[in-house]
Amino acid sequence: xxQTKGTRDHRVTLLVSxxxxxxxxxxDPARRSWRLTGPQFLGHIVNHCVADPRDGRVVLAxxxxxxxxxxxxxxxxxxxxxxxxxxxxxxxxxxxxxxxxTFWLTPGHASMPGVWYAGTSPQxxxxxxxxxxxxxxxxxxxxxxxxxxxxxxDQDGTxxxxxxxxxxxxxxxxQHMYIGMSGGGVFxxxxxxxxxxxxxxGVRADFLPDPDPEYGHDPHCVRLHPALPERLYxxxxxxxxxxxxxxxRWDEIGAAMPKSVGSIGFPMVLxxxxxxxxxxxPMDGSKVWPRVSPGGKPAVYRSVNxxxxxxxHAKGLPKxxxxxxxxxxxxxxxxxxxxxVYFGTTSGEVWASRDExxxxxxxxxxxxxxxxxxxx
Amino acid sequence: MRVLIPNPLRSYTAEASEVAARGRTLDELATDxxxxxxxxxxxxIDEQGSIRPHIKFFVNRLQVRELAGPVSDDDxxxxxxxxxxx
Numbered sequence: 001x002x003q004t005k006g007t008r009d010h011r012v013t014l015l016v017s018x019x020x021x022x023x024x025x026x027x028d029p030a031r032r033s034w035r036l037t038g039p040q041f042l043g044h045i046v047n048h049c050v051a052d053p054r055d056g057r058v059v060l061a062x063x064x065x066x067x068x069x070x071x072x073x074x075x076x077x078x079x080x081x082x083x084x085x086x087x088x089x090x091x092x093x094x095x096x097x098x099x100x101x102t103f104w105l106t107p108g109h110a111s112m113p114g115v116w117y118a119g120t121s122p123q124x125x126x127x128x129x130x131x132x133x134x135x136x137x138x139x140x141x142x143x144x145x146x147x148x149x150x151x152x153x154d155q156d157g158t159x160x161x162x163x164x165x166x167x168x169x170x171x172x173x174x175q176h177m178y179i180g181m182s183g184g185g186v187f188x189x190x191x192x193x194x195x196x197x198x199x200x201x202g203v204r205a206d207f208l209p210d211p212d213p214e215y216g217h218d219p220h221c222v223r224l225h226p227a228l229p230e231r232l233y234x235x236x237x238x239x240x241x242x243x244x245x246x247x248x249r250w251d252e253i254g255a256a257m258p259k260s261v262g263s264i265g266f267p268m269v270l271x272x273x274x275x276x277x278x279x280x281x282p283m284d285g286s287k288v289w290p291r292v293s294p295g296g297k298p299a300v301y302r303s304v305n306x307x308x309x310x311x312x313h314a315k316g317l318p319k320x321x322x323x324x325x326x327x328x329x330x331x332x333x334x335x336x337x338x339x340x341v342y343f344g345t346t347s348g349e350v351w352a353s354r355d356e357x358x359x360x361x362x363x364x365x366x367x368x369x370x371x372x373x374x375x376x
Numbered sequence: 377m378r379v380l381i382p383n384p385l386r387s388y389t390a391e392a393s394e395v396a397a398r399g400r401t402l403d404e405l406a407t408d409x410x411x412x413x414x415x416x417x418x419x420x421i422d423e424q425g426s427i428r429p430h431i432k433f434f435v436n437r438l439q440v441r442e443l444a445g446p447v448s449d450d451d452x453x454x455x456x457x458x459x460x461x462x
Contacts, residue, residue, distance in 0.1 A: 067431065069422060090422075098423060
């Protein structure tokens, strides 16, 4: 992707994964007009489609259909042609578990071209060393003696099943990784996935009898800042949190959100260069958890000081009767200056901001239920 | 034996609706199909060796629910993807 610093010129393609296929939205250099192409994999449930920033060409898509088992497709040419993985993520025969779907894809460390990680439902961690053609389980997690205790049962997961998501690789150290699990919490490895330990202290888990348990939490989306990798943020089932390692305890930063809006949501997006700037998309988490924009008035909230305060940004978004839901993988940012921010809704709309979230424009509508939006 | 391939799996068989395969059981038949059409087996049989939900096998028009079910060269095997979801 080309960028001219200090101007608005920045070519971006959005990878829009939906319950019924994959669409691409190509922006003009000004990110003003967008051209929608697709569908690809029409009828497939595409949970996540991610481009490899290391080569700028490879794209992986995690897909299944209502009838057929889960698989991964690989494109060597930015989504023009696709080939199915020879060996998709699957638990070891005899392990007693079955991958229902691959939910999350993460390219590996910059020093390890061809390495990818995948998170599945139910919670499993998988690795490919050949650019997504073949996958094997990360035994250090999948066979960890504590895994069952950490993950709980199917009833502890999301309505679509328990998920392993937010696979984060420390840009300073390929062996240092984090994962998020719904349910389970955040876990850390210092040895490339051979062993794991919980990292949840300070995160609320209002749905558990212990107010500060070691694990069992529900992080919806965890992000690590690429320019300040000791800093992580998470949008959790119980609020918004931040940690600056080597601290072992998360601080709640969602308390500064307006009480009438609350701090519940699914996605979270970080500014690619400024570790203090982030965006969330609050949703109604009251009573029976409607999971829609509070009051039917959608807004993005931005913090520019690491979560000490938040600003509401709703210019261009519907003012009322817009009961939008944005899933955890369906909000992202580009690397432009100013940063472009994007989100997709379960009602099939894609919204774009080319001014760091201050104003919004609907760039696609009438798509199927959107699961993920990523930039390429 | 003749194997009738449903629409969702024809991307594996170059759109052929009918192919030939060998085996003494449905399990062996699925393995032979995967040898000829790589990737096909995992879409219909999971990693623990169970037929996936919404997939059905009919041998000579009778449903067989176990992969250990016997088949022979003279049989006609139909793979069916039952509709699911909206």
